[in-house]
Amino acid sequence: MAGANVSEFVLGGVAACGACLFSNPLEVVKTRMQLQGELKARGTYQRHYRNVFHAFFTIGRVDGLLALQKGLxxxxxxxxxxxxxxxxxxxxxxxxxxxxNRKGEVSVPRSVAAGAVAGCTGAFFGSPFYMVKTHLQAQSHNVIAVGYQHTHSSFTTAILHIFREGGVTGLWRGVTAAVVRVSAGSAAQLSTFSTSKELVIKANLFHPQSIAVPLLAGMASGVVVVCVMTPFDVISTRLYNQGLDARGKGLYYSGFTDCLLKIYQKEGLLGFYKGWSASWFRLAPHTVLSLLFWDEARKLYKKARGAV
Structure with a gap:
């Protein structure tokens, strides 16, 4: 039983890594667009990235094609x-x-609660890596720079710098935003995936073991996730990327609520949906691929265990 539980964690992580190889360039674009015009009213700043496609072209032309895999x-x-x-x-x-529920059917409220709890736990463990990823992905040539520019040369130097600057707790700076972000996204993603998967199977459109079942369920889940998660994603990116003053306090925001209020006051409601298109282009395929890989990996694992 313990071995089976451990396998669930490994399979989930490996599936997500497989999806990340394809979606990371979109994550770079999304991060840049979310930091563009930080705490500035619309029309008062230069837009280096007009849309997803323009951002891809601009980053590739100025920073080089390899920059699209920054923070990988x-x-x-x-x-x-x-x-x-x-x-x-x-x-x-x-x-x-x-x-x-008692009838043995997938319960939406229970699935949402389970997804939120799982997301909260995952966000806590992944927080230091998300911070470093954001710092590295935001780095660019000063001609197209947006947001605070950190000077890390690699993943290792970034971890060491953050640790020296703020100790162990410094590695978890911004985790409150990450917990809200992933909990909301996870609750939406996993509950809609489970529900959609059950509906597709009940419709008898495909064989229950067909790859089309998790694919369609993942596509439906991706749309919901983008709508629910984007505002929290913007807040999370801003909090993680901000620099620190001499006292170790954030230069722009003191926390989640402060960031939320300042974005609303300076950028309006649309500020919470900066990079929405990039988020969709990134989250939708990432959600589909990670859930598809996860579902297929679990099938292969069960088949392998059954053959032993």
Whole structure:
């Protein structure tokens, strides 16, 4: 039983890493667009990135094509830890029957609660890697620079710098925003994935073991996640990327609530949806791929165990 539970965490993390290889360039674009015009009213700042496609072209032309994979190492570690814990925890709750009602059917409220708990746990473990990922992805040539510019040369130097600057707790700076972000996204993602998967199977459109089942369920889940998660994603990116003053306090925001209020006051409601298109282009395929890889990996693992 213990070995099976451990496998759920490993399979979830590996599946998310596989998706990350494809989605990381979109994460770079999303991060830049979310930091563009930070705490400035619309029309008062230069827009280096007009849309997703323009951002891809601009980053590739100015920073080089390899810049589109900036932060890949911490991004992979983040996916391994955050989604390994998140998906593994959620599946353990599913295995215990905690996401179903008395009739044995998938319960939306229970699935949402299980997804939120799993997301909260995963966000805590993955927080240091997300911070470093954001710092590295925001780095660019000063011609197209947006947001605070950190000077880390690699993943390792970034971790050491942050640790020296703020100690162990410094590695978890901004974790409150990450917990809200991932909890909201996870609750939306996992509950809609489970529900959509059940509906697709009941419709008898495909064989229950067909790859089309998790693919369609993942597509439906991706749309919901983008709508729910983007505002929290913007807040999380801002808090993680801000610099620190001489006292070790954030230069722009003191915390989650302060960041939320300042974005609203300076940028309006649309400020919470900066980079929305990039978020969709990134989250939708990442959600589909990670859930698809996860579902298929679990099938292969069960088949392998059955053959032993």
């Amino acid at each position: 190492v911490p991004a992979l570690w983040y996916q391994l830890f955050m989604n390994g814990v998140r998906l593994g925890s959620y599946q353990c709750l599913v295995n215990l029957g905690l996401t179903k």
